[in-house]
Amino acid sequence: xxxxxxxxxxxxxxxxxxxxxxxxxxxxxxxxxxxxxxxxxxxxxxxxxxxxxxxxxxxxxxxxxxxxxxxxxxxxxxxxxxxxxxxxxxxxxxxxxxxxxxxxxxxxxxxxxxxxxxxxxxxxxxxxxxxxxxxxxxxxxxxxxxxxxxxxxxxxxxxxxxxxxxxxxxxxxxxxxxxxxxxxxxxxxxxxxxxxxxxxxxxxxxxxxxx
Numbered sequence: 001x002x003x004x005x006x007x008x009x010x011x012x013x014x015x016x017x018x019x020x021x022x023x024x025x026x027x028x029x030x031x032x033x034x035x036x037x038x039x040x041x042x043x044x045x046x047x048x049x050x051x052x053x054x055x056x057x058x059x060x061x062x063x064x065x066x067x068x069x070x071x072x073x074x075x076x077x078x079x080x081x082x083x084x085x086x087x088x089x090x091x092x093x094x095x096x097x098x099x100x101x102x103x104x105x106x107x108x109x110x111x112x113x114x115x116x117x118x119x120x121x122x123x124x125x126x127x128x129x130x131x132x133x134x135x136x137x138x139x140x141x142x143x144x145x146x147x148x149x150x151x152x153x154x155x156x157x158x159x160x161x162x163x164x165x166x167x168x169x170x171x172x173x174x175x176x177x178x179x180x181x182x183x184x185x186x187x188x189x190x191x192x193x194x195x196x197x198x199x200x201x202x203x204x205x206x207x208x209x210x211x
Contacts, residue, residue, distance in 0.1 A: 005053035008164035012069075013058070015171045022204035023067045028078055031059035035079040042083055044102055044115055045133045048140040050161040051120070055079060066124060070167060071177050071196040071208040074121035074129050082119055085128060089113040089145070105136030107143070111150045119145070120160070131160060154188060156181045171198050177208070 016024035036055055040047050060078035061069065068075050077085060093100045093112050102116040114134070121129040126147030131140060132155065141155040142163050156178060157163040170177035176195035185194060196208035 002049040002053050002161060004165055005050050005161050006057055008161070008168040009054060009057040011168040012164065012171060015168070016069075016206065019171075020200045020204050020206040022201075023069065023206040026061040026065045026067050026075075028059040028061060030057055031055040031079045035059065039079050039082055039118070042086065043118065043133065047118070048131065048133070048160065050140065050159055051118070051131055054160055054164065060121075067205055068123070068208070069206065070121050070129060070163070071194075072210055073123045073125070073208070074127075075123070076121045077119060081122075085119040085122065086117070089117075089119070089128070090115060102134055104134060105138070106132040106134040107136065107138035107141050107155045108134070109150075109152050111152075113145060113150075117145065117151075129156070154181070154184055156194075170196075171206075174198065 013024070013027060016027070036052055060076040060081065061067070063078055063081055065075060070076065090100050090113060098112040100112055100115050102114050104110065116133040117130040118133060119128040119130045128145040129142055130145050131142055133139065138155060138158060140159045142157040142160060143151055143155040144153060145151050157166060166177050174197070176197050178195045182193055182195040185192060194210070196210045199207050199209050201207060
């Protein structure tokens with residue numbers, strides 16, 4: 001799957017440049033090896049290869065931009081902001097006396113933000129997308145951290161590579177992203193539909209239209 005990351009990212013970047021230039025303008029150049037190592041030094045386990053490959057292709061979006069890339073309104077974080085956002089969450093847990101040491105398996109729900117969670121995108125409304133580095137079959141899955149509900153939902157994608165493949169496919173075909181997540185949600189008894197169709201505003205901003 002890791003080998004798919006550069007190709008998926010190139011498809012995304014090319015599509016944005018052609019169809020959503022306002023969003024494309026916020027893409028940062030590739031992260032330096034030093035920047036990626038700085039993130040790694042903060043973590044109890046190794047970064048997954050597909051996340052490293054993504055950062056080697058693009059170091060997130062311009063800090064502070066509201067132009068989103070990932071459904072529904074998530075903006076990719078640069079590596080420096082990854083460190084800041086992660087530490088902010090850990091500090092908040094410590095303030096309330098919540099344990100943050102890695103526990104459980106990847107994909108298992110957690111009421112505390114654990115030190116094995118790596119934020120990769122934010123929506124500026126208190127939610128983060130994070131990569132779950134706990135052990136288990138879903139090691140490296142991508143889930144959403146809710147500032148009010150914590151991590152109490154199913155993982156959205158099995159990996160960063162799967163996330164980028166899904167987004168690239170949705171952009172190129174104009175069909176919904178997160179269809180597999182929606183299927184798993186329905187199987188778990190949820191009536192919500194998290195799938196989202198890409199649209200572009202007249203000024204060239206990518207948006208995701210949810211059902």
